[in-house]
Every structure is written in structure tokens, then in C-alpha cells.
Amino acid sequence: MAKQADKSAVARQVELIIRRLGSLSTLPEVAVMYLGQLAGNGADAAALNEIIESDPALTARILALAHDKAVAFTDEAPSVSEAALKLPAAMIRDAVLSVKVFQAFDADFDPDSRRTLPRRELAMHALAVACCAQQIGEIALPARERRMAFSAGLLHDIGKIAIDQIMPKSFSRIVEQAKAQLSPIHAVEKKHLGLDHTIIGKRLAEKWSLPVEIAYAIWLHHTDAEIISENMPTAKMALVVQLADIIARQNHIGLSGSFDTPESTEAICRALSLPSEQVEMIRSGLEEAVGRRSQLLGLQQPGGQAAYCGLISETAARLAKEHTDLSISHTQKMVASAQMEFVGDFLPAVKGNEAAIDVACELVARWQKHYQTGPACVYVVEDPNEAFVEMATVDKTGRTDTVLVNVPSGTPAIGDVLQKEFVIVNAADHVGWVFEQTDFEMDLSVAKVLPLPACGKTSAVLIFEPRTPFDPARRPELFAAVASVAGSVIELTLTNLRHSRLAERFAELLGRLKTTRNELTEAKSLAGIAEMAAGAAHELNNPLSVISGRAQLLQNTETDADKKQMLKQIQLRTREISQVVVDLMSFARPAEPSAAEVGLRALIDQAVADTTKAHGLAAMEVEIAGIDESCEVYVDRGQIARAIANILSNSLDAYKAGSGPVRIDAACAQSEGAVTFRIIDFGCGMDGETIAKACRPFFSAKPAGRKRGMGLAHSLRLLQLNKGALSITSEVDKSTTVTVTLPKK
Template sequence: MTMQFDESKVSSPLLFTRAGMREIIKKIEDLPVIVPVAVHVLTLSLKDDVELDKLTSLIESDPVLTARILKLVNNMQSGLMEKVTTVRQAAALAGLNQVRCALLGVIFSDQFCSDQKLCQEIKELWSHSLMTACLAKIAARKIFPELEQIAFVGGIMHDIGKMVIMETFPENYRAVEELRSKKGLTYIDAEQEAMDTNHCLAGEILVKQWNIPEEIVDCIAFHHTLPGWDDIPSANNELINLVSFANLLSREILCDTHYLDRTSFNRNSIMNRLGLSQDDILKIQEEATKDYSVKASYFDLDSDINTIFNSVIQKANQKLSCMGQELDIRNKSLLRHSQLLKLEGDLYSRLCPVLDKQSMFEMVAEGFKQFESATVGFFYTVNPELRQLEGVVWKKGKKKRHLLCFLDRDGLPVWEHADADIPPDLNKIIFDYKNRMGLSGSYSYNVISKFNVVSFHEKSGLFGELCILLKRDVLRDHEADRAVLLNIAKMLSENLEKIRLHEEMEKKNEELTRAILKNRRMNLKLMQTERLGAVGQLAAGAAHEINNPLAIISARAQLLQLKEKDEKRKRELSLISEQIDRISRILSNLMDFARPAPPTLQDTNIHEVIDRVLELLHSCFKKQDTVIEKQYDPEMITIKADPGQVEQVFLNVLINAQHAMENKKGKITITTGLSQDRKNIRITIEDQGEGITRKNLKKIFDPFFTTKEEGKGTGLGLSTSHGIINSHFGRFDIFSEEGKGTEVVVELPVDIADLRPPFSAETSLSSKNPVKARPKILVVDDEAHIRDILKETLENENMTVVTAKNGQDGLEKTLQDSFDLLLLDIRMPLRDGLSLLHEVRKADKSLPVIIITGMASHEEIQEALGQGPCECIRKPFHIKTLLSKIRKCLHQ
């Protein structure tokens, strides 16, 4: 009678698909079922306190079972001295253990092996199961005595599922064996791959149909479970560990080569879990071997242990032979791999100091020529931007050859005649490189026409490949060797990137050097300009101080000459006047050299001027991480100005800003804009530097005043800039607070001509007016001697003379009285001559004016001439020339 299988009752730590479960259930339903009396007898025999009479009575109730027991017990190898005729007698003479063994042999040995081809393999499996049972029993006797008998039965039955597979799935069993042999898998792994199930589940299903005790079922289901699992759904962990351990020891003793390489970890783990030492294991193996010899006859097995061990030794020799061959192959592979690793290390050492591509190609070729497995090689790079292919090709025993060619529009190489003899296979690989470029930053490995090709594509766009032709069978199925080649490709890629960065750094260094030299030249030129400005100011001051006493001497000499009657003295006085004129000309020439020329006005784009200055100082700002923010007015218009002088102003201002921010990163903001009436432009330069103290701010435009360290400036930059802006009729203001930065504001007129009103008929009289009988003249000069000489000279000409010692005094006198002529010096204290002239013109635009100056600038004289009827005479002056100009002015 068969028994239907309920799959919902199966519990196993292994996972299977439902298709595999249904198939095994269908097959197992057709297997024979053990007679109920046999199951009852087996269950009863497992109890240590079983009554022998009760056990023998149950056996004798089944004639078939009785006959098989008597047959086995009467066997010559059972050890009995006489034949037995009853089960009771057999039990009394042989003992309960022998009866139990005979009973197991009877129950299971005849249930299987309907296929004669499998009988030998099933016998080997029974040998393993019996050895497992003996080992489990002996081990239990030492550590769990109460489990001795059931451990034996668990060992006998633990692989019953494997017998099910051999009997019911013979084709699958052969497939499992082939997988074990081909891949070296364990039996259970091969079963899972071939059948999607395993013998543990098959055995569990079978014995549950037979109503075998639960402890035995757990041994069958979990004997391949790794030790230490706390989630096994069973309370029989000690028994399961005993059977698992005995299973592994049995594989070792019987030299099951498919298990030997995998049992070490499990064996040691279970030893520790069971608390067994190595000496304990040896004793257990010795006793179990003896016990096996005694019990083998009950299972129709060879009891001669020597015969068994001869078979074991034969298997072991076969295993050792296979291991020797595998070891030889592995040693060759390791030797090749070590050579490849050495090549990688040598290349790394060679390439570390390399900083150019030619040397890199040389090193790569030399390295691979020393690698015995490589016969031909080619390393090249493709630069799509330059449309250039460059590389080196080598062959063992021959010279290497460098290659360089350009790419056509399709990116394909155009070889010269000398390079056309590249091997066809290699040439084909090169022409097909675009199909392997991949994404930037990627690496790939391919085998093309017997060449091993590793490719890399750098983020910079450069593509490279290493093509190696290796000896036969090299790198076949050797992932480690392929990984080394990929590592070499990565090394080459990184080295090319290092070379690129080095070349870029060299280029930047050259640019920086040129910028530094240019900056030095600009600084030298600026310092020279500042020195010339200083010389001009010194010369102007000296000339003014010299001209005043020189004018006095000259005037006195001329007056004496006019009064002198003696001709000889007249000649001597005339000689004095001539020498004075000579000194005056020398001073004038010196001033013409030192004084900056008046601005040459032209249409000027102020944004372009500022940008030129920023370009000059770009390297300085970049070096100290200074950010330039330009807020240009898009509606800015061109102005009338001297672009060279204006550029010098902004150069001075921005150099000062850069120096102020040397120790402090920050931003410089440049803002431009138009005034509301569109007659002026405004440029603001604001830095975030150290700022200027109030004390220093008052002296900021003084010549030679500087707060910079020695060698960084002359103190004339802002003074010169201030003068340039003044010459353009503009404004130059500086606002600063210590620690908060500085703001420089420059205002320039759009057209200077608007500030210079032209002479008109009203202001420049063309008709001559009659001269008064005694014209009244105002003399304004800060030199008392000059005032006295002019007063004396004009009074001798019947003119009324009023004198003023400075501009403010002269203004007050013009407000109190009216004059026919004004003799005016320009540079005076309190109020200068130009300021006085400006006030006078407000009241009287037609008053004739004669400027008498020592060294007034061209701009100052032009400004005076632009304010109405005016003449100019430089000190020292000729009295006759002065009188002539006075009469001329009085007639107009």
C-alpha cells in the first residue's frame, strides 16, 4: 500500500522551486512501503529498556522478516558457534545490537537496486552509510551516551534520499555525477544545479511515508546543514551534529575526493561544537573501523577492511595524480602571472620619472620585450583634436619602431610609405579603434585576431590601446592575468594624464614667466615715469625759486642801464642782462624736458583703456586670487582725452589696489557711469584692501609720500595721476577707512573744449581805445622786489601803480577800486593768479591782463588765456618788452 505525500508538512533549511517538489513527490508515491511490523520493530529496538521477549515476538509475527533475520544471523561472518533456529535464540546469543543491525539490513537493503548497473554504486553508498553509522555511534558513546543507538540508525539512514535519486531518477543521477566530475562540485550542489532539489529533501519525504521516528527524519533532512545554525526547526541538534560529523569523517576515511577539499572548515567547526580533540578523532576512527568489519556482513558488504582500504588507496592515488596535474597547470599559471606582475611593477618604476610621451613609448616597448610570453606588441594613442596617431611597435628579437601619422576626416590613420608594412592583423585593429572608444574614463579588454587588446579613453579626449600578441594558451580563462593587463592600461592612462598635466604646467610656467617679465618692465617704466615726474616737479619748484631773484636782478640791471650815462657801464650792465637771459633759457629748456607734455586729445573709449590695464595686471591678480568685478555702463560714450595719460592713471590706481590686497583675498569692483547731463563720466574703483589712515589720507597726493615698503614705489604715482586728471579738467578723489578698503573716484569731462570758452568780439577788442593820461595799473605778485621794480618802472612812465602781495589781497583791491590793467603772477600763496583772474572776469570781462610768471605750466597759461584779453611774459622779463605789451593792452 502506498501513502500520499503532504508537501505542507516538509520543513527544510534549503529552498527549492515548486516544480522540483512536485516531481519528487510524484516519483516517491510509487516507491515500496516497509511493512508496518518492520517499522514497529525498528522503533521498539531503538529503546534501551526494550524487553527482548516482546521484540522477538514481534519479529516472529512476520515470517518473511523472521527468515531474513535468521539467514543473516546464521551467516558465517556473524561470529556464532552454532546454527540458530529461532529469533529468540538469535537475540539471546547475538545480543540486541546484532539483532538491530540485522533488522536494518533486512528493512532497507532489499528496497533498492533494481538497476544492476547501479548496484556497485549503491553498495559503495551503503559502505559509506555503515561507516557513518559506526562513527556516529562511537562518537555518541563518548559525548552523548544516551544517543548511541539512535545515532547508529541515523548514520545508516542519513543518505537514504540519495538512494531514492539513484533508483527513481537514474538520468538525473548521471547528470549529477557528470557535474561533480566536471566542476568539482559537492554532491548536494550538483543535485541542486541539475535537479533543482537534493537528496536531503528526497530522503525526508520517503521516511515520512514509512512513519520513521522524527529523530531519524531530522538526521536525514539536516545532515548537510552547516554547524552552528540556531534556526534549524528541530530539537535534535546534538544528534544532527553527530551524524553530520560522522558523515564528514566517513568521506575522509573512504577517500571521497569530491568532498576532501571542502570538509576542513565543517569538520573543525563540528569538532569545536562537540568538544572533541584530534586524539579523540583518531580513537573514534580506530574503533569505528573495527565495528564496521563486524557489521558489514549484515548489509551484504565486504567486511575485510584491508580490501576496503586498498580501494581507498587506489582512489587516493587517482586523486593525487589529478591534483598533481592541476598543480602543474597552476604552477605554470602562477609563474606566468608572477612574470606579468613583475612586468607591471617594472613598468611602474620605469614610468614614474617619465615626463614626455616619447620616453614613455620607449619604456613600454622595452618592458614588454622582456616579457617572455609576448611576441609582438603595439602601444599607441590617438588625439582627435590634433588628428594625430602616435605610438611604438615592437617584435621579439627585432628593433622597435616609433610611428607617427595624421588622421583623415573620418579619423582613420594615413600611413607614410615607411609605415605601410605593419602586420595586416594589427593594421585592421588600428583602423577599427573607433568601435572600441567607449565613454571617456572607460577601460575595456578584447581579444581580436589573436591579439589581446586593452583600451582606455581619457576624459581629456585622448584614446589609447595596448595590443599584445601572446604565446598560445596564454591568458585563456585567466581572469587574474587579464586584470593585470587592465591595470597596466590604467597605469598607462594615468601616466599620459600626468604627462599632459606636466606639459600644461610647463606652458603655464612659461606664460607666468613672460607675464612677470612684462610686469617688471611695466614697473620699471612706471617708476621711470614717476622719477621724471618728480624731476619735473623739482625743476619747476627750483625754477620758480630761481626765476624770482633772477627777475629782480635782471630788472634792476635794466633800470640801471636806462639811467646810466657812461657807455662802458652801459655795456657792462647789458652783459649782465644777456647772461641773465642765458640762465633763463637754460631753466626754460630744463622745464621743457622735465615737464610732461600737454594731453593730446582724441576720441577715447574709457572701457577699452581700463581693460588694457587689467590685462597688464592679470597675472598679478590671478597669483593672489583677486576677483575683478566690472560694472560697466552699457550707455557709456567716448570722450576727448589723452588715452595714454588716462591709462597711466588707472594703472597707478589698480597697482595700489593690488598692493593693498597682497595679504588679503578679496574683490576689486570697477564701476563706470554718465552724469545726468551727459557732460561728465565717473569711474569708481573700490578695493577690499587694508585701507588708508586719516593721517595719511591728507598727504596722499604729496610728491614722494608713500606707505609702501622700500623698493615698491617712489610716492609719485598718485601725485602724477592727480596732475594728469587736473590737466583734463577732471576730479580725482580718494575715500578710505582703515581696515575697510579704499574707493577712488575719477571724473572726466566728455569734451574739454566745452570748458574753454572761445574769445569773442566782446572780450577781445579789435578797435583801439585812447589811453588815459595816467592809466591805473594793479600789480599782484608775492615777491616784494618784483612789485617794487614794476612800480618804479611804471611810475617812471607816468602810470599810477597799486600793488598787492598775494591773490587774496589783489581780489580785495579789485573790489574796492577799478583799474585799467592787471599785472598778475600765477603761483602765489592764499589765492593763486588763476583763481583771482576767474573772480575778476566775473566782474569785468574786458579788463586787460598781463601774466608775469616764472615757470607756470602750459595748462595754466592756456587756462588764463582762455578767460579773456590776456598776454603772457615769463620771468626774467625785459622791461622794454614789458612796457611795449602794457601800452598795447592799454590801447585795446
Template sequence: MKRFVHNGTTEDVQNLHDIASRMDELPSPPPVATQVLSMALGQDLGAKEIARTIEADQALAVKVLQAANSPIYGYPGRVATLEQAVVVLGLPTLQQILLSIVVRESLLETADLTDPVLAGIWRHSLACAVAAELLAKRARSDLAPLAFTAGLVHDCGKTLLFSIRPSEYEAVMDFAHGRPDSITDIEVRHLGMDHCRAGAELLSRWGMPPALIDAASMHHLPAEAMDSVGKNADLLRLVRLADLLSRRMTGGPDLESSARDEAMLLAEDLGLDDNEINAARTEMENRYAQSAAMFDLDEDSGAIYLRLLQRAKSRLSDTGLKLQQATVALDHQAALQLACMHAGLTMARAKTVQEVFAAALEALRSDVGMNARHCGVFRLDDSASILDGRFVEDGKTHLVACRTDERRLPCASAAEAGVPPLFLDIFSTYPARIPPDGKAPEALSPAYHEHFYIMPLVCEGEHFGELILEPSANENRLPGGAVPDAAALGQLASLTAFAVRRLDVARHRDERAYRLARALRTIKEMQLQAIQNQRLAAVGQLAAGAAHEINNPLAIVYARTQLLEQNESDPRRKKNIGQMKEQIERITKILKNLMEFARPDPPSFQPMDANAVIDKVVELIRGGLDKTNIELRLDLAPDLPSIQGDPRQIEQVLLNLLLNAIHAMENTGGVLRIVSTSDTKRGEIMLSVVDQGPGIAPEHRDKLFDPFFTTKEEGKGSGLGLSTSYGIVQSHGGAITVRSEPGEGATFNVHLPLRRPAAGQARRPVPAPLEDGNAVLVVDDEEHIREILKESLEAAGYAVHTAANGREGLKKLRKRRYRLLLLDIRMPEKSGLSLLSEIGDELGDTPVIMLTGLAGPEEVREAKALGASRCIQKPFQIDSLLQAVKETLERVEKRG
């Protein structure tokens, strides 16, 4: 077996130039032969045109006529013209003859055609051509002639390389024997050019069609990538499949599993089943024998067998010697692999990075590091901006740790970080070896620094640390001088890098899982709060609508009841009317609570001392606790920070919670605690009401803040206290949380943020010019309200005009002046607000009293900004209304 030595990149370039220059020295093929071959491949001319072209080359014409008169075709001595010869031979055979002439007269002019290597290349090429043609006839019949020619030239690069560098290429062929799919890598490493590129260059110089050039250059393309070739994809599939199937027929090794899988994939892409493949194999031998004579490959098989046997014997001797040498190397390598394996198992069980480092250094102090006494390992953790490591010097272990900056440089000196003196110089130079961006080196090969041996720690393309080793003093060379040592150290470095990254990933995973769990809890709380808000909003809209529909008729009933009470002289009947009046007032209070829930007043933010608010609420309830068995305890934080809030509304929230707690404990007694705390990290204070009542049943927890939900006896609660408190706290940007178990009491926590923007100031009404007036104008869309007001005001001595809507009221205001305007805010035809806005300064000094049954705080503020003196809620007490009219007119008269 021929031997060769690969000496590096410089010789590769020299080989490449040598092959190119030798290619230029090759004799050009007969031009007529190449021209006719291109015409035959194109199949766009008839026999007459092809014969006319062949006539230009006498030698070529003689060879074509000689082949056509061969007994094989059944016309011996009867083919006299070239046109007849082209018809007899047919385009496929003509292509073979022409290709044989082109190759022999240009490429093999001086070659020894009896050489087994060259003969083997051509046998395989011919077998591939035959197989490609037979496969094409079954898959793509239109490609059959072209497939034969493509298969015949697909390995012409091998013939070229052998003809230029016969000794070296024979060595390449021997080295690649048994693994033919790796031959291109071997060719590039040892000759600087593979046969695919060489063949493509050769066919391009000969002016061959692009399809043949593709067959030569891309027949080793993976099956998955064939579609990227374009229109020649199926031709390449045929050539590649034929290349695989023809190996065994020409003495090649059996296909490996990967090659068999590739062949199955190619057959599937071509639409060929197993039966068609087997039929093509059976036909290949006969077809091969017929074509071999044309290329002079019908030499004595016995002679070829003897030569092959001699070569096999020589190869066997070389193999035996190599096996003996490899056994010694493998024993050493086995010891190194065993040490690496033990280190890897220890690293796999490691819980910390330092445990990984300890396992790596233990391996370096064994066979892997040739029993080194001085070694170390460190890594850069960019996510935490730290550098940590572990060093061993004369059996003593040193731990290293320091912060790093954005350039991955240590913020402390190496000595301050804990690096032993022996390693100070090598450690201080690591920035020159590890780039700031952490990009991995092109080759993971060892590096040397004075008497140190360095192996990079690289994982997923990132260079983030180093293994450092100083050989023992009795060693004359650095470890790794032999390949197994370097491979073992590289394996140890890889194990260390992956183990460190595994721990980093686990740490980051745990951190992300913790953050994700917190985020999910927050999202769930927000979703629950959103559902609660939607539910409360829907109930609020329903409550507001119901209040509006009930309020107006209730105002009429209430007013009539008052008039009846005033005019009734019978004490018994007057008492009954009084009871009716009390119940109407009760209904009025419920409607008012409904309106406060549906349209709560926005908080008036101001600096608020929550402890002072608690003290004020406690004073309100303390008297009632004296008659119960409830002990009140205060646990207020003395340094509770001031917050921005509405003291009146927070008082209402605490009062509702305390009253509920007192109700829960009225039968059992116990301790009722009020606690205030602050959490500066969360930016909030928390006010807690803790009772020792029976607790809250699980089925009631989701309904606590629903309007009208109550567990109190009928008549003892409206079910709006907690829902109203919930809305108030939410308007402060806070939340109410509940903790309770049956039989263990309940804790209501009110969370209020420390910072909240103060509310803007309301606009002040603009004084209007003073005007005189006599009558009072009542504008309301409810006829009964208008009648009651007219009757009550006239009874009090006022002249009264009425209007059924805002449009009618506007017309009357523009016709005359009035002493007073009683105006309903909401009316179907021009609301009271619209009327005030439109009348503007024309109203002069006429005072306005707004009447409302549904209007929210925003509408009330807008009415006052437009000049209204006050707003009176429906249903109203007639006496209170008359008093308000009187006070308003007196205030106007005093200003006048």
C-alpha cells in the first residue's frame, strides 16, 4: 500500500496549483468528437446533421463506421455511410463511443490502462453508467441516454487525479477503501482538491454540457439536498443511486446503514420500488458485459485477480503492523477514557460549580494530566459578572472568586482574587486568549504559555474559561504531545464545560421558574380581580337603572305622603301615614346606598394618617362594645407612614369591616384586633381587622363582595357594605384580601399604596350679572313631580311656572326672568345640564337648584360648575326642599 504524509496548508496550496497546471498541459480532446457528443446529448438534431458533423474528422468517422459494422449490431460489412452508422448505433451507443474517444485521447493518452486502480475506476464508472441508464428507463425514460453518459463521467475527476499524481492518488484510494463516502475529505486533505471539483473543471474545459458537469461535481450531494440543484435534480438522483448500487458489482464494500438509508430515500424520490430496483440489478451484469468491450475493459479476469490478491497480501501485512501499534495506543487511550469517564460521572452528580472543578482537577492529577502537581480551572459567568475557579499547587487547594466588568476583566488583582503565586502570570494573560464577546476559537486545540498547557472551556460556541496544567518536572515534553493525550484533555475540558453549563442552566431555570410562578400568581389575582370588577360593574349598572326607575315614582309617593300627613287631623290616620313615611325613607336610604355603590364619589386625595383614621372610627364604635363581650385591641405601627387618601371614605371602609366583625362575634365574644403595618418594599400600608367569630364558609368566599350578599338576618343588613368598601379601596389603587377558616375567625386586610396623585380642584362657578325676577320655574319631565312642587311652593306663597322638559324650559327662560329655577338634571328632551350650558350668562343672578334621582358625582360637579347653587336628591322631604328654596333666595337677596 502506498503511503503519503500530509504536511499542512502550504503543501495543499502547492498541490492545488500543481494539479491545475497539469490540467492545462493535458491534450485537448478531438473538437469534432466533443461537438458531436454535445449534439447527441441535446437530441435536437437528426442522423443526417450528426453524420455531416462527424465527416469533418476522418479518424472519428472511421471509428464510428467500424463500430456500426461490428457483429453485435447484426449488420457486419453492410453499413457504408455515416448516416447509416448513426441510425444503426443509436444516440446512446454513439455517446459511449464518442466519450471513449474523448477520454482516451485527452486524459489517458499516456496512462497505463492495465493498472488495477485505473481499471477499477473505469469499471465502477461503466457499472454506474449502466445502472443509471437501467434505473432511468424505469423512472425517467427521457433521461436514459443522458443518465448513461452522466454515470460514465461522474468519476472522471478520479481518473484525472490518478493520471496527474498516480502514486499519491493510489495511496488515497487505499486509505479510503471500505469507506468510499469519505474519499472527498481525504482527497482535499492530501491533494488539496477532491475528484468532484477536478471532474467539473475538466468537463468545463472540454466544453461538456452543464448536466454532465453537474453530475461530476455534485454526485456526492446528500439526497435531502438534491432539490436545490434545479432541473438536473432527477439526473443527479439517478447517478447517485447508481453509484451506490454498482459498488458491490465492481468489488467495492457492502453499503453501510447510512448509505442504505440514502439509497432508499433516492429510490423513493424517483418513484422506484424494491421490485424495480432488483430487476435493474439483475440486468446490470449483462448490460455491463456488452459495454465493457467498447472501453477495453475485457482483459483476463485471472490476471486481475492475481494482482488484486498480491495487493491484498501487502495490505494485510501493513494492517497487522498497524494493529499492533494501535493496540498499545488503545490501551493507553482506554486508561485515559476511564479517567475521563469517572470524572464525567462525578461531574454529573455535582451540585455546585466548585464540585465540578474539583472533579476536573482530580482527573488532571491522574493519567489525563500525567499526574500533574500544579493545575487549575476557572470560568467567567457573564450573567452574574463573576469569575470563579479552583487551583491546586503542591497538593494545596486554592479557591478563586472576584467580580468582573463589562469587558470580562477581573475587578480585583489576581492575588486578591486568591490565585496562587505560581499561576499569577498565566492567569493575568487570559484576556488575550478569551475574547470579550466570548466567541469560541476556530479550533479547540490546546495552547501553550511558557511551561503551562491550556485547554479552553467551550460550550455552544461560547469560550468562557480554561483548564490550566503544568507538567511534572520529570517530563521532558508537554502532555498532549501524543494525540490520545490531547484528545483526552479536550474531552475533559468538554465534560467540564458542559457540567458547568448544566448547573448554570439549572440555576437560571429555577430562577425563571420562581419568577414565572410569581407572575402566574399575579396574573391569576388580576384575572380574579377583573372578573370581580366586571361582576360588580354589571350589578352597578343594574342597580343604577333600578334606582332611577324606582326613584321618580317614589319621590311622588313620598311627597304625597308628606302632604297627606300635613293635612290629616285624625291622630290614628296620621300615625299610619307616619309609618308609611318611615318605610318610604327606608327605601330612600337603600336607593341611596345603591347609588353610592353604582356611582361612588371619587376619593378626595389628601395626606392621611391612617392611625388617626382608625382612632376616629374606634371612638364611634367603642360605646356600643360596652354592652358586648368583645374586647377591642389596637396594634398600630408607631412609624406608619402618611399616605394619599380620602379619610372620610377610609373611615367608611373600616366602619363597615368593624361592624361586620362585631356582628360575627356578638354571640361568642372574644378579642377584636385592629392592626396597622407598612411594607416599604411593596410600597403600601396594610390595615387589618381580625375577629374571632365563626369564620367564613368556603361556599361564601367568592360572594363576599357581591352586592346584596349577606349572611345577616333579614332586616339587619342590605348586603352593600363590603361591595361599597371594595369599590372605595379599589378607587384608592388598593385591594382587600380575606383569610378565614371555619371556626377560626376572619381577617380582612386593606392594602393601600403609599403614593397616590392628589385629585384636581373643581371649577368654581362664575358669578352671573344680577337680574330681578318674580316667579319660580320648575322644569321636570315627571308630571306628578311638577304638580307636587307647584302645589307645595304655591302653598308657601311662591308664584310657580312649570316646564315639561329642557327645551320648553329654555323657551320660558328667554321670555322672562325668574326668581328661582328648580331643574331636573336628567330629562329626555334636553337635559338640565344642557339647558344650563346653553343659557349661559342669559340666566343672570337667577339661582338654580338641581333635582336628581340618578345623577352621579361627575354630573353634580358639572352642574355646580355651570352655576347651580345646590343639588337635592330625589325623593325629597317637602319641608327640606322649601327650606332650601328659602335659604337660596335669602342668600341672593343679601348679595343684592
């Protein structure tokens, strides 16, 4: 329970940081290209627009700006090129210049190239997905959505850019772990942060009001294609981007940060009604299309950081006068807006897709300005059952911030006094616990607190330090209306957030439903095998015994050599049939495990010995590394030794010579209460279809004359009986890794 709360708090903290992210950062190489255009007297607008629509940070900034300025797009299909035509040139220039530059002033060396996932390679991957999505969209999407396919592909990984930008060290560790485990990066992000780049990207898309089709593609591009097709037909763009992502990874253009084997494109092509011939045509021309775009962005030019440092000083000098003029104009507008009423100032600042804490930030800043107060803060109770609240603050200098505050055990986040009616009371008497945990300074001897009610309940509270002789507690009715408006806006954003979270959980549950459905189908198949095996044993054992016995008697009395050999073959074949029935019964109805603590190394040594004997080898070529002699697991020794032996046998079968080498190590992530190790062979490997069927009874990729195909199926069965698990990753003609997890006591 504590771990879940910690993970929830980490996820919430990440979301707080993400909400403060004004824009993504671009690469120095890209900055050199667009600054070169802006600094020149005869700037080429078409070239600048093409640079903008080829870079994720610039594209997101311009689309967000177009929404803020209510640009009317053709067929309501937003595009960067149309936004650039309809927005004023000065506004485009200012927006582009406001975008931060990644590692801008490390001019003497290139730290990006030393990272496991260089930003330049991630940019190349985004370009590849964008170019590929554009071509797929021309075939598979309605005319309106085709214009957005390139931007959807370009922006699909903005969540990764955001994580790298706000917590680069954590992101580097996530990438390194994904590489070490050959895992998809979103799975490792979920484990470390409590949410992955798809959810973070969705949050940013909502914050910046990106088109809903693009937001769906960012959110759902790792979701199962069948689930999207069956349950979310409006999210077809996500399928297009998902297919483009797989093709880009298969073509090895750039790096995505995921190191697992890319999925097959078959299911997505089927969902999009896309013939394989057209996919191959798109694949063959992808590298050329990406090359042209990357050259336009300067991604193929070395020394981008040094060039940027040289250009920035010249550009700053050219823009200094215009920046001064803009600052003067902005100051004049701020002075004019000071005369507006509080509600008229507050409501236009609230965006329909903002989080409640963002609305709270807008509220405290305008409350301080309009009512001339000192420091002020608003805390929002999203869920009364949570042990923390989010709080927006504005200090005496007007600087806003957001923090997470723990609610003391046994203390309601919002007391009865503030819940029952609208009052203005002393903060020290009701919310003093808030300031015991933070560095936020407020004079509690004079501070007041009031509720922000809506729809008969209160989900937020405002605390402020009055700076006028008038005591607001004496005339609460003067503040009731604006408090109700503010509370209603916050409650509306909380409702929208709850709906969004429900949609995310629904999508996750749909994915689990498919897994559960598959497991149920397998369970029914096992039950059928059990019934068949029991019936076969009952019906065949007695006749087989009679046949075998009679053949033995006839063989003993027969003098003709040919007939005697045929009788011997009959006897051998009846024994083989009996063994098939025994194997089926052993698989379908194994004995209940008798668990006890046993050394993991002893189990592995026993399995190696059994496998060596079963294959008739003098010695098995095996390397065991990182398995602690003192490590113990809580399992049935015989069943787990047999399960490991079956896996080792399968590993040997991957080699033509059938003797190895096989590596057994513990170089993988460990979880509490369990031990995980890997069995790796470097034989023929398996494709995705074979991996999916590898643990099914009777399946074998070998031709006629093979074994019965029960080895891995039996291993999985025995591991599950002992509360263990098994997973397989493989690459054709390279290696196969079977990861085994066993419980501790």
C-alpha cells in the first residue's frame, strides 16, 4: 500500500512539473537553421515554415499558438503550413524565438552523442515516423485527417522529449534499463515514474490544445490495434502512427529508446485495410524522404552547438531593438488590464483543457493583483481519499509556484467550517498544517482563509494575507460571488480530469480484457486436454496392455524371423502410445506442488545434469553467472528442476549440433519476493509468430518426425503451479532469452 502511494506521489509530482513546461526544447542544429532565416533581410518564408513543420518543438508551439488565436483552418484540419500563412509574421517569429534550445551552450564538445539515446537520433526517429505516417495517411485516412498525419507522426514521442527535458538523469537511467532488458521504454517509464511518455504526451497535447486526432495518436500509439479498431474507431490516426513507428524502427532510422523487437505490422495493416505491397513501397522510399527533411533541419551537419553559439549573439543584437519595443508594448497592456474587474480578468485566462492546479495558479495571481493582498495560495482536493493535496502559491513578489502538501493523518483536508457555508476565518485556526510542511512564507497572525464552493460542495480553499485596513472577514458577502465563480471553474476542471482518467483506465482495462480472454481460452484448452487425456488413458490402457502382452507371447513362440521383428515393432509402438497418454496426463493434471525452500543454484545444477543425460551428452556447454549460492526459492524441487530442464533442452535444440553454448545468469531486474534469472542460447532464434505459440501444447516449429511439442508448455504449466512465471524474447538467427521468475518464501 505504501509503495503504491509513493508511486502515485511520484506520478503526481511529475505531472506538476510537466504542467509548468511552457514548450519543448529544439536541437542547436535546428536553431541554427531557423535563426539563419530570421536574421537575414530576405527571409524565405516557405523555407522557415518547412523547418517549423519538421521539428516537434516548433510544430507543437505553432499549433498551440494557432489554437490560442482561434485560427480557422480549412475543413477544421489544423496544419502548421496553414497556421503560418494566417498568423502574423511577427507572432510566428516571437513564438519560434521563445522555444528553448537543448544543451545550447556546450560548444566545446558534444555530450548528446555520448548518451544512450541522443536527442539527434530521437529527432531522426520522429522525422521517419512523420514521413511514413504521411504516406500511410494518403492511403488509409479520410481526406480531412490526411493533412494532420505528418504532424501526428512527428509529435508522437513528445512525452519522451518532455521527460528528457525536465529530468534528464532519470530519463537516461530509464533508457539504459530499457536497453539492458531489451524492453519497450514505456514499460520502464511506467515502473519508475508511475506513468509513461504516452500519458505525459497526452497531458501536453491537452495543455497546448493540439488537435484531438494528434492527441489520440500520441496517447494510443502503443495500444493494441484490435482494441483501437473495435472500441475507438475515431482514433484511426493512432493506428497510422503506430504502423509508421514500427516501420521506422524496422528500417533502423534514428532511435526511439525502445530496444524490444518491433511488432509485426500484419494486424495494423489489416485494421487499416492496407495491402502489404503498398507498405513495402512506403518502406522502400522512407530513407530518402527522411534524408531530405533531416538535411533541411541541419541534423546531418556536425558542430551544431558551436554554430548556434556563434549565431545567437548576432541574432540577439539584431532583435534587441524589436524586443525592447515589444516589452514596452507589453507593459502598457499590463497597465491597462489592471482596471478590469476580477472575474473579467480571471475567466479569459482559464483554458478549457487546463488542470485544476493550473486554474488555481491563474486564480491566486489575479486575486493578489486585484485585491492588493500579500502572499496567497489555493490548495485543491482532487480526491478526498488521497493523503496529499496540490497547492498553487503566489509570493509577495508575484511569483507563482505549485507544490504537493501531505494532509496529516486524522485531519480533513477541508474542515466542516469551510464546507458548511461561505465564511472568511482566521487561517491559523483551520489550515495551519499547510505551512508546517512548506517554505512558503505567510503571516498566519493576519492571514485569512475562505472556501471556493461549487454545486453544494467545496474542493478548493483560498488563503491570503490582507494588506488593507479593511477586514474581509466582516463582509464575506462581498467575496462570495467571485469565490463561487472560481470554485465552479475549479470543480469543472476536476470533473473533466476525472472523465479523462476514467477514459485512460477504460483503455487500460480493454487491454487487460484481451489478455484475460486469451488466458481463459488457454485454460479451456487445457481443460479439454485433461478430459481427452483421462478418457484416452481409460479407453486405451487396457487394450494397449492386451496388445502388448499378446505380441510378447507370440514373439516368444514365433520362429519366423520377419514375423518376430514385426511383433517386436508392435510391442514398441504400443509402449510409445502409452507414453503419449502418460505425457498428456502429466501436463493436464500434474501433482500438487510440495513447496519447500531450496537453493536456486542446486536447482539449476540438477536441471543441467538431467538435460545432459537426456541428450546423451558427455558434457553440456553451459555458463552460469551471477547466481548466488545462498539464494533460495520456495518451490517444488522436482517440478521446477524438470521445468528448467525442459527449457535447457529447448535451448540445445536451437543448435544444429545440439550441445550449446547456453548461458544462465541473473543480469536482469529483480522484484521483491521473487528471484528472476535468464536462460540464453545463441542458436536459430524465433520470429514473433513462433514466440506467440511457443508455450502452446503440441506446437513445434520443427518438421515431421519432431518431438511432441510439450517441453515449453510443460515448463510454463509447472512454473505457474509454483507461482512462477516465464517470458520469451528472441531474434531470428541471433539468440533466444527465456526469463524465469520464482517465488521466495
